[in-house]
Amino acid sequence: MSTPVTRFVQPSRSAPGTETVIDRLVESNRAYAAGFADPGMDARPVQRVAVVACMDARIDLHAALGLELGDCHTVRNAGGVVTDDTIRSLTISQRALGTRSVILIHHTGCGLQSLTEDFRHELEMEVGQRPAWAVEAFADVDQDVRQSMQRVRTSPFLPHTEDVRGFVFDVTTGLLREIDPQS
Numbered sequence: 001m002s003t004p005v006t007r008f009v010q011p012s013r014s015a016p017g018t019e020t021v022i023d024r025l026v027e028s029n030r031a032y033a034a035g036f037a038d039p040g041m042d043a044r045p046v047q048r049v050a051v052v053a054c055m056d057a058r059i060d061l062h063a064a065l066g067l068e069l070g071d072c073h074t075v076r077n078a079g080g081v082v083t084d085d086t087i088r089s090l091t092i093s094q095r096a097l098g099t100r101s102v103i104l105i106h107h108t109g110c111g112l113q114s115l116t117e118d119f120r121h122e123l124e125m126e127v128g129q130r131p132a133w134a135v136e137a138f139a140d141v142d143q144d145v146r147q148s149m150q151r152v153r154t155s156p157f158l159p160h161t162e163d164v165r166g167f168v169f170d171v172t173t174g175l176l177r178e179i180d181p182q183s
């Protein structure tokens with residue numbers, strides 16, 4: 001007998017003393033919403049910029065770049081690499097939502113620098129299936145930024161590739177270092 005489909009799922013509540021991190025996040029959201037006023041914005045970023053960055057927990061993009069709510073699109077993944085899915089988001093960002101500039105932010109001490117494509121092989125050995133995606137591991141962060149800039153600039157789907165710049169964020173100083181696409 002199959003389990004009936006539940007249409008209205010009650011949010012799961014943890015028993016007292018077994019609060020999870022997500023419970024705390026939901027709790028924080030209540031306080032956030034209590035002080036929240038509708039900013040009255042539409043979906044087009046005010047600064048017409050898309051930020052592509054690593055998911056690293058030490059990078060507070062809005063604070064580091066002086067961005068306010070509503071200013072930018074943020075596309076984050078492991079490494080801040082420009083994958084097909086990143087291009088998908090940037091294409092929608094530019095063609096449907098009016099952004100014109102792309103800033104790419106990789107950083108010192110990235111978790112991807114300690115991996116190789118062996119990760120993918122080991123994964124395949126373990127689960128019996130080869131992932132469709134590349135790990136995008138890298139040794140040279142500057143070169144990795146250059147490659148990402150190149151992928152954005154050469155994408156046939158993006159109409160605005162004149163203002164594409166790439167940087168390495170130093171997680172110890174908070175400072176950006178710009179990467180020359182040519183060197």
Ligand SMILES: [Zn+2]
Nearest residue numbers: 054056110111
């Ligand atoms: Zn990283």
